[in-house]
Amino acid sequence: MGRHVIMIGAGIVGLTAAKELALKGIDVEVFDAKERVGDGAEKASGIFSMSGLGRIGIDPKHSILNTLDGAVLQAGKERLRVKAKRPMAYVVDRAVLAELCMEAAISAGAKVTLGKKIGKERMRELANDENSIIVGADGAVSTVAAVFGFPAIKEYVLTYKAEYRNAKIEDSRMAGLFFSNDIAYRFFGWTCPYSSDVVELGIGISDRAKITSTAAFSKFVGSGMLGGLLDGAEKVNGYASIIPLTSRSRTVKGNVMLVGDAAGQVKATTGGGIIFGCSCAKILANAVHNNIHKGSKLELYEKEWRGRYSLDLKLHSFLHDYYSNLRVSNFEVFLKLSKLLGAEEFFSRYGDMDRPSLMLKRFFLRGLVE
Numbered sequence: 001m002g003r004h005v006i007m008i009g010a011g012i013v014g015l016t017a018a019k020e021l022a023l024k025g026i027d028v029e030v031f032d033a034k035e036r037v038g039d040g041a042e043k044a045s046g047i048f049s050m051s052g053l054g055r056i057g058i059d060p061k062h063s064i065l066n067t068l069d070g071a072v073l074q075a076g077k078e079r080l081r082v083k084a085k086r087p088m089a090y091v092v093d094r095a096v097l098a099e100l101c102m103e104a105a106i107s108a109g110a111k112v113t114l115g116k117k118i119g120k121e122r123m124r125e126l127a128n129d130e131n132s133i134i135v136g137a138d139g140a141v142s143t144v145a146a147v148f149g150f151p152a153i154k155e156y157v158l159t160y161k162a163e164y165r166n167a168k169i170e171d172s173r174m175a176g177l178f179f180s181n182d183i184a185y186r187f188f189g190w191t192c193p194y195s196s197d198v199v200e201l202g203i204g205i206s207d208r209a210k211i212t213s214t215a216a217f218s219k220f221v222g223s224g225m226l227g228g229l230l231d232g233a234e235k236v237n238g239y240a241s242i243i244p245l246t247s248r249s250r251t252v253k254g255n256v257m258l259v260g261d262a263a264g265q266v267k268a269t270t271g272g273g274i275i276f277g278c279s280c281a282k283i284l285a286n287a288v289h290n291n292i293h294k295g296s297k298l299e300l301y302e303k304e305w306r307g308r309y310s311l312d313l314k315l316h317s318f319l320h321d322y323y324s325n326l327r328v329s330n331f332e333v334f335l336k337l338s339k340l341l342g343a344e345e346f347f348s349r350y351g352d353m354d355r356p357s358l359m360l361k362r363f364f365l366r367g368l369v370e
């Protein structure tokens with residue numbers, strides 16, 4: 001067998017990387033421990049900026065549950081409402097999106113094997129074959145990263161989310177973000193409407209917190225922050241999961257590469273990892289193609305993805321560090337001041353959920369011409 005790629009993990013990022021590799025004519029096989037692609041997808045949310053969803057490179061229309069115009073940020077009694085004139089984001093059924101990504105990967109020529117967990121010993125054997133390139137797309141707690149000694153992720157967010165039916169939703173086109181370091185330590189609670197009466201409620205807390213995400217969730221529900229949203233509503237499920245908050249300082253070692261949550265390619269402000277992960281998957285496919293056909297180093301992947309996205313990831317980390325260190329009373333003042341300084345208008349006009357650097361660029365360019 002010639003040079004080929006073994007992808008460990010058939011999440012959305014692994015499948016996107018496999019599709020991109022196959023489109024370049026590279027022999028790629030994806031393995032996943034799950035029996036069905038999309039199993040476990042309900043543990044995460046599916047809020048994507050419209051432009052970002054377009055970048056995954058599939059037609060997502062069958063996966064869309066709802067459209068959002070903006071979000072209300074709340075701390076204590078203060079609220080900041082960011083509502084754009086045009087729709088900003090889609091709420092997507094993650095299991096359907098994963099199936100669409102799998103279909104796209106298979107039609108591009110990738111081989112996908114489900115129900116096959118790759119153990120540590122097998123990972124080492126695979127990497128010993130000099131014709132193999134191993135890609136760890138195995139999620140937040142990556143075994144590939146552990147086995148091959150990649151640097152650690154420094155902070156994780158522990159999450160719990162649940163779906164409620166018959167909820168009293170004020171505006172089904174607005175998400176809600178709730179900041180309180182007493183309840184959602186170093187992260188936030190959220191509401192995401194799926195329809196006029198079905199809402200997802202979730203919470204994230206830093207792994208440095210001294211309670212579980214389930215306990216934090218109960219505290220959130222009982223806190224009074226949600227007003228009458230859940231009056232008479234019925235909880236239909238509940239899932240705990242984990243999000244990496246920092247990227248690894250190295251993502252290529254010999255013939256082993258990491259992508260997506262395994263690499264920590266995640267926005268620290270919100271924990272969203274699909275758009276950056278899939279964008280990095282495309283860079284990975286280029287680097288592998290150039291390695292096989294032009295003899296260039298696989299390390300170019302690392303250089304390229306950091307060159308393109310590290311400023312944005314750093315801006316997300318900077319904003320996260322800032323808000324996660326505020327007490328509720330200070331956060332209230334911060335929201336009040338932001339309103340006075342015109343933040344509602346600013347974000348409605350220039351807001352970019354994924355790339356704050358582009359938001360600032362648009363702002364300064366407009367400033368020059370207006």
Ligand SMILES: Cc1cc2nc3c(=O)[nH]c(=O)nc-3n(C[C@H](O)[C@H](O)[C@H](O)COP(=O)(O)OP(=O)(O)OC[C@H]3O[C@@H](n4cnc5c(N)ncnc54)[C@H](O)[C@@H]3O)c2cc1C
Nearest residue numbers: 009011013032033044045047118138139260261272273274
């Ligand atoms: C509560 C919550 C809400 C979120 N909301 C959003 C959001 O709104 N927008 C957004 O962009 N992102 C969101 N995220 C983050 C997003 O879910 C992740 O960034 C994304 O799933 C990462 O994709 P991935 O393909 O890298 O990894 P995963 O989706 O984690 O896929 C990894 C795959 O690897 C497989 N695997 C692991 N080990 C092995 C092994 N040894 N052998 C074989 N297979 C293996 C697993 O079965 C799994 O299928 C959220 C996350 C959570 C927890």
